[in-house]
Amino acid sequence: MNKEQYLKQRNELMAAAQTLINDGKAAEAKAKMEEVKALDKQWDDIKLEQANLAALQNKTKGLVLENKSVAVEGAKQVGKIEGIKPKDESGLYKVAFYKKLTNRSMNADEENIYKAKNIQPQIGQPQNAFTHDTSNTGILIPETVATAIWKRAEEAYPLYADAQKFGVSGKFSIPKHTGIAAGDAKWYDEPTPTEDEQNTFGTFDLDGRELSKAATVSWKLKSMAMDAFLPFLQNELGDRCGVALGYAAAQGKGSTATPPEPRGVETALIAQAGTPQIVTYDPDNATTPVPLTYDMLVQAVAKLHSSYANSASIYANNATIWNQLATLKDNTGRPLFIPDVTSGGVGRIFGMTVKPDAGLSAGNILFGATRQGLIFNVNEALSLVTEDHAKERTTDYVVYGVVDGDVIDEQAFALIRNLPNA
Numbered sequence: 001m002n003k004e005q006y007l008k009q010r011n012e013l014m015a016a017a018q019t020l021i022n023d024g025k026a027a028e029a030k031a032k033m034e035e036v037k038a039l040d041k042q043w044d045d046i047k048l049e050q051a052n053l054a055a056l057q058n059k060t061k062g063l064v065l066e067n068k069s070v071a072v073e074g075a076k077q078v079g080k081i082e083g084i085k086p087k088d089e090s091g092l093y094k095v096a097f098y099k100k101l102t103n104r105s106m107n108a109d110e111e112n113i114y115k116a117k118n119i120q121p122q123i124g125q126p127q128n129a130f131t132h133d134t135s136n137t138g139i140l141i142p143e144t145v146a147t148a149i150w151k152r153a154e155e156a157y158p159l160y161a162d163a164q165k166f167g168v169s170g171k172f173s174i175p176k177h178t179g180i181a182a183g184d185a186k187w188y189d190e191p192t193p194t195e196d197e198q199n200t201f202g203t204f205d206l207d208g209r210e211l212s213k214a215a216t217v218s219w220k221l222k223s224m225a226m227d228a229f230l231p232f233l234q235n236e237l238g239d240r241c242g243v244a245l246g247y248a249a250a251q252g253k254g255s256t257a258t259p260p261e262p263r264g265v266e267t268a269l270i271a272q273a274g275t276p277q278i279v280t281y282d283p284d285n286a287t288t289p290v291p292l293t294y295d296m297l298v299q300a301v302a303k304l305h306s307s308y309a310n311s312a313s314i315y316a317n318n319a320t321i322w323n324q325l326a327t328l329k330d331n332t333g334r335p336l337f338i339p340d341v342t343s344g345g346v347g348r349i350f351g352m353t354v355k356p357d358a359g360l361s362a363g364n365i366l367f368g369a370t371r372q373g374l375i376f377n378v379n380e381a382l383s384l385v386t387e388d389h390a391k392e393r394t395t396d397y398v399v400y401g402v403v404d405g406d407v408i409d410e411q412a413f414a415l416i417r418n419l420p421n422a
Contacts (some may be wrong), residue, residue, distance in 0.1 A: 004042045007169050011035060014168045047116045093117055094142040101233075101397070102384060141382045141399070145230055149382060149399070150332040152238030156356040157246025158345070159265070159315050163405065165378065172377040172404070206404040208379040209242055209260055214398045237399045246359035248405060249374065250366070251317075262405035265374060266361060269407075269415045277303050277410055282419040283363075292365075294330045296416055300367050301350060303414035307329040308369035312412075315357045315366040316348055318417075321346065325354060325365065341356060344348035363418025373412025376405035 001009075013036045020029035096110040106114060141149070155163030166172060215236040224232065247264070254263030269277045271415045282290040304312055316325065326337045326347070335340070337354070339347045345355040353366070358368060380402035387396045405412070 001043070001046060006039065006046075010039055011168055011170070011241055013039065014166060015173075018166075036342065043087065047094065050116065083096070084257070094145065095226065097142050097145070098230060101384070102222045102229065104345065135345040137163060141384055145234060146382045148231075149238040150239060153242030153245045156239075156242050157249060157357055157359050158313075159357045159359055159366070159368070159374070160245045160249035160376070162313065162368075163249060163274050163374040163376050165376045167378045167381070169379055171208070206377040206379075206406060207255070207260075208402040209248075209262055209404045210400070211241060211403050212400045214396050216394050216396050219393045219395065232301070233397060237397070241399065241401075244360075245376075245403070246357065248359075248403075249376075250357065250359035251361060254406070262376065264359075264404065264405075265366060265368065265370075265413050266364065266415060266417075268410055270408060270417075271411060277414050279303070279414070279416045280386060280419050281416060284420045292324050292328060292416070294328060294336065295419065297328070297336070297349065297365075300365070300414040300416050303411075304367060304369070305411040306407075308372055308412045311369045312367050313345070313370065314352050314353055314354045315360055315368065317358050317360050317362060318356045320360070320363055320365060321354060321356055324363070339378055344417065345362065361405065361418070363414040363420070366413060367415075368413040370412070373409045375408050378403050378404060 006350055013032055016028045017032040018038070020026075020032060024026040073257050092109060093113045096114040098104075098108065099106050100114065123401070155364045215233065217233075217236075222229070241397075252261040252264035253267055254261060257405075269275065269388050279296050281296055282288075283292065301309070301312075326335075328336045330336055336349050337347050338349070340353075341347075343353045345353040347354045378401065380400075382399055382401040385398045385400060387398070389395070
């Protein structure tokens with residue numbers, strides 16, 4: 001199996017899984033996603049064996065110095081990293097990644113796993129001919145490090161965290177059911193034949209939007225041990241990537257922006273003809289203030305499709321939660337907001353969890369079944385490019401990924417919009 005065959009099979013399986021999810025077949029969708037995981041593992045094994053074969057083919061018979069050094073009493077070994085077993089591939093690659101970033105030499109096992117993850121043999125070429133090297137492309141970030149970067153983004157931006165996510169390379173397209181033109185379920189008398197169903201479909205497409213962030217590190221900091229250096233890098237890159245992803249989930253302008261961005265929920269709802277999913281208020285209007293009321297929240301909840309009501313959450317930035325929602329009372333004078341930090345947010349209203357999200361526009365309050373209504377796709381996994389600056393004694397670490405997102409169903413959301421901040 002080559003890379004093109006792998007990607008083709010993976011895209012087909014992902015599309016089939018999404019179709020099953022759309023059809024409400026959760027068990028079948030879960031089974032299909034297990035096939036994707038098995039295919040990914042098979043491809044990882046193939047890449048590793050390709051690298052091992054390349055190493056064997058290029059092995060020379062020169063002087064071997066490994067394990068033949070003379071022990072010197074009182075000497076200290078420099079650069080040794082404890083706690084990593086050679087057969088632990090994820091841990092071994094993490095060490096190789098750290099050594100590459102900090103210009104430390106790698107042993108044979110680390111070189112092999114590094115090449116397997118980053119340098120792919122070209123189809124039809126000898127196994128030692130590679131399509132690229134890391135002088136002009138990024139270094140694949142270890143899964144544990146990349147997961148930590150994504151996790152920091154999700155912790156600060158729950159709207160992005162709650163979105164459904166895929167990892168399909170290239171353009172991601174799935175059929176979107178838009179309606180039943182004829183033949184919907186209805187009551188019949190005995191002699192009348194059942195009408196043929198006529199469905200209408202559109203397509204839901206996610207392309208590639210480039211996400212990048214640079215962190216500049218002094219050479220002195222690069223001397224940190226791996227367990228200190230990698231978390232430092234995760235924090236530096238994860239925090240800022242989180243801001244970009246959180247903004248994109250809520251306010252991203254979509255393909256019409258320059259440069260193009262994922263399309264956020266606010267943008268999608270505002271773009272609808274007649275804005276059927278939006279309720280407005282205007283508390284700072286100098287002539288006729290329109291404060292937030294209990295009735296407005298009720299109107300917003302009513303705009304959610306019934307199938308989404310039970311899984312919806314409420315999102316707003318911290319100031320809006322405590323200045324608007326936390327002080328709101330129902331028509332009998334009872335507080336609507338119930339503090340509760342055990343449900344994944346800071347409180348509840350109408351039984352829905354209230355989640356602080358800095359990506360929302362000031363004053364806006366979003367009701368949403370986000371997992372069903374918002375999708376993100378990571379077209380290209382996170383990679384890292386480095387550039388040294390000798391005079392300044394610094395190194396730039398630039399994280400790069402290709403991500404896109406959009407709203408698949410506007411009826412999964414309702415927005416209370418603060419007009420002065422529009």
